[in-house]
Structure formats: C-alpha cells, structure tokens
Amino acid sequence: MSFSVVGALIASHRPENPIGWIFLAEGFFYGLLSAADEYAVYALLTNPGALPLGAEASWLGQWIWAPGLGLSLVFLPLLFPDGHPPSHRWRPVGWLGGLSIGLIVVSSMILLWPERGPALVTGDESPSHVVHVLLDFIALPMLFVAGLGAVISLFVRFRRARGDERQQIKWFAFAAALSLVWILVFGQSAKSGLSGVLVALSSLLVIPSIPIATGIAILRYRLYDIDLIINRTLVYGSLTATLIILYFGAIVVLQRMFVLLTSQQSTLAVVASTLLIAALFTPLRRRIQGFIDRRFYRRKYDARKTLEAFSTKLKNETDLESLNNDLVGVVRETMQPAHVSLWLRPDARRKGEEADY
Numbered sequence: 001m002s003f004s005v006v007g008a009l010i011a012s013h014r015p016e017n018p019i020g021w022i023f024l025a026e027g028f029f030y031g032l033l034s035a036a037d038e039y040a041v042y043a044l045l046t047n048p049g050a051l052p053l054g055a056e057a058s059w060l061g062q063w064i065w066a067p068g069l070g071l072s073l074v075f076l077p078l079l080f081p082d083g084h085p086p087s088h089r090w091r092p093v094g095w096l097g098g099l100s101i102g103l104i105v106v107s108s109m110i111l112l113w114p115e116r117g118p119a120l121v122t123g124d125e126s127p128s129h130v131v132h133v134l135l136d137f138i139a140l141p142m143l144f145v146a147g148l149g150a151v152i153s154l155f156v157r158f159r160r161a162r163g164d165e166r167q168q169i170k171w172f173a174f175a176a177a178l179s180l181v182w183i184l185v186f187g188q189s190a191k192s193g194l195s196g197v198l199v200a201l202s203s204l205l206v207i208p209s210i211p212i213a214t215g216i217a218i219l220r221y222r223l224y225d226i227d228l229i230i231n232r233t234l235v236y237g238s239l240t241a242t243l244i245i246l247y248f249g250a251i252v253v254l255q256r257m258f259v260l261l262t263s264q265q266s267t268l269a270v271v272a273s274t275l276l277i278a279a280l281f282t283p284l285r286r287r288i289q290g291f292i293d294r295r296f297y298r299r300k301y302d303a304r305k306t307l308e309a310f311s312t313k314l315k316n317e318t319d320l321e322s323l324n325n326d327l328v329g330v331v332r333e334t335m336q337p338a339h340v341s342l343w344l345r346p347d348a349r350r351k352g353e354e355a356d357y
Helices: 002-013 018-046 054-060 065-079 088-111 118-122 129-160 164-186 193-206 209-219 223-262 268-296 298-316 320-335
Strands: 341-343 354-356
Touching: 002 018, 002 209, 018 054, 018 065, 018 118, 018 209, 054 118, 065 088, 065 129, 088 129, 129 164, 164 193, 164 209, 223 268, 320 341
Parallel strands: none
Antiparallel strands: 341 354
C-alpha cells in the first residue's frame, strides 16, 4: 500500500519521472504475489476444489516476485532521483538487471508449469534441477551484481551532487539504511510471542520508510529537514541501545549481588537500575550528541563553537575596531561567503562609510 500510494502521488505530480511508475509496478507485483499465494493456499489446501485455477495461482506465485525485486534492487537506486542513470556508462547495469529479471521469469514460467499444484505451495517437492541451476547459480547472482552496481552508482551520484539533489539522495539513503538495520536486527527473529509482535509492529514503521522518504525527496516537501532527522536518529538510536544495555546489565549484576548476600532475588535491583537510567539519561544524551556532532557534523560543530567563543569575547571586548575584525572573521569562518562587507550605524562611523574586508 505504501509503495502504491506514494507511487500514485509521484506519478500524478511528476509523470515524466519513472520513479513513481516503478513504485506503482512494485505495489502491483507484490500485491499480485500475496493474492496468488493466499488464493493457492485456500484453493489447494484449505478447501480443495472450492475455487478454480488454484494450481495456476501456485505457479504464478513462483515467479511474479522477480519483477518487483528487480525494480527495487536495481532500477530504483540506479534511476533515483531524476529518472536517469548518473551517466551513459551505467546503462549496462540496467541491462544486466533487466536480463536477470527476464531469465528468472521466463525460465520459471516454462519449467515450473508442469509442477503447478499443491507441491509448489507446501514446498514438499523441490523444483527441477534445471530451475535450481538457472536461479541459484545464474539469474540471482546476475541480479545481485546489478543491484550492487546500482548502489555504487548512487554513491557516485551523491559525490557529484549539489544542492537539492544531494538532499534528495540523503532522504533515500536514510530510509535504506534504516531498512537495512531493521533487517539485520529483526530479520532472523522468532515469529512467535513477543518477538513476533515487535517484528510486525516495527515493520509497519520501517517498510514504508523507503517509499515515503522517496516521495518527500522527489516532491521536495520540507526537504532540508533530513539533516536534523538523521542527527536525531543517530543520537536517540545510540542512546536507546546504550540505556537498554546498561539497564539489563545493571539488573543482572545487582541480582547476582542480592543472591550472594541474601540468597534470593529482589525487586530492588529493578528499582535501582531504573533510577540509574534516569540519572544517566541527560548527561549520556549530551555526550552522544557531542560525539555525533564532532564525528558527522564537524562543520556545524566548529561553526557553533566559533559563535560561542565570539559571544564570550563580545561581552568583554571594548575596542570597536577589534570587534569589527572579529565579526568579519566569524562570518567568514562559519558561513564561508565569497565577499564580506560590514556596515556600521552613522553614530558609530561617518554616515555612508563602509568597512570592506
């Protein structure tokens, strides 16, 4: 739904940009995949014979995933954000991706047609040896090589980009990095109990992030807020992970101490750990914020420090000429303009006189 809705918005406002149409196609293919799989399960396993074309639906679900995966893995990063590759030299990446998608679709359509039926739904019978070789050793490696090339092209585009395009790529890269972290953290989690609930709820927030971020980038709605979002995500993500580790670590240590001293566990360990986390929250957040600013936002960090130093000097400096020179130096250092001119009020200097540096 997220891909389809954002794709419709982009296609209606920027019909010349293929990104919107790519999103619409992804929503269509994955929607068709889900419908075919559920239809086949009901028609072949849940209530056999109740619905027609159950075997054909099981066959459809075996290859309809390939176009959606290829579009998201290859063509989305290759064409983002303007709908064209960074240069003509990157066109072979698109051709390789298209060839791998075609190979997966055509070979699966032909070779799996005789095997259509309940076996494709349950997975009791593995596909033929030819299908296994074509997919696992030829088509899928080709697809992932093309995807790697597309990701590299996005990095190349980012290095060359300036202005709005650079901010657009930041939006896309932020969402992609968030999705990657989610896959690494929750991808192998158990699908039952509390873990299953966390995976499901977090997926509702993470999976739509790529289409939403892409839509914001292309439609340019509040484009430059991305730096603040990235900064806050890094700070509070690191802070949350650190506090969780400290919290459970403190509980384990304190419980062991209570067991050694009293031979039984105590709820005081939880209370003490909670108070510790509450006490550490603000100083730890400041330290992490400072580290993130120094490491990833060095120019803004240096500019803020320069302004703080100038504010301190401004309170104590009485020489107007020295302050003029300091002010021009601060502006030049923090904003790096091509030219700086300082105009003073008539009561400070002769009317119309300009100090030009």
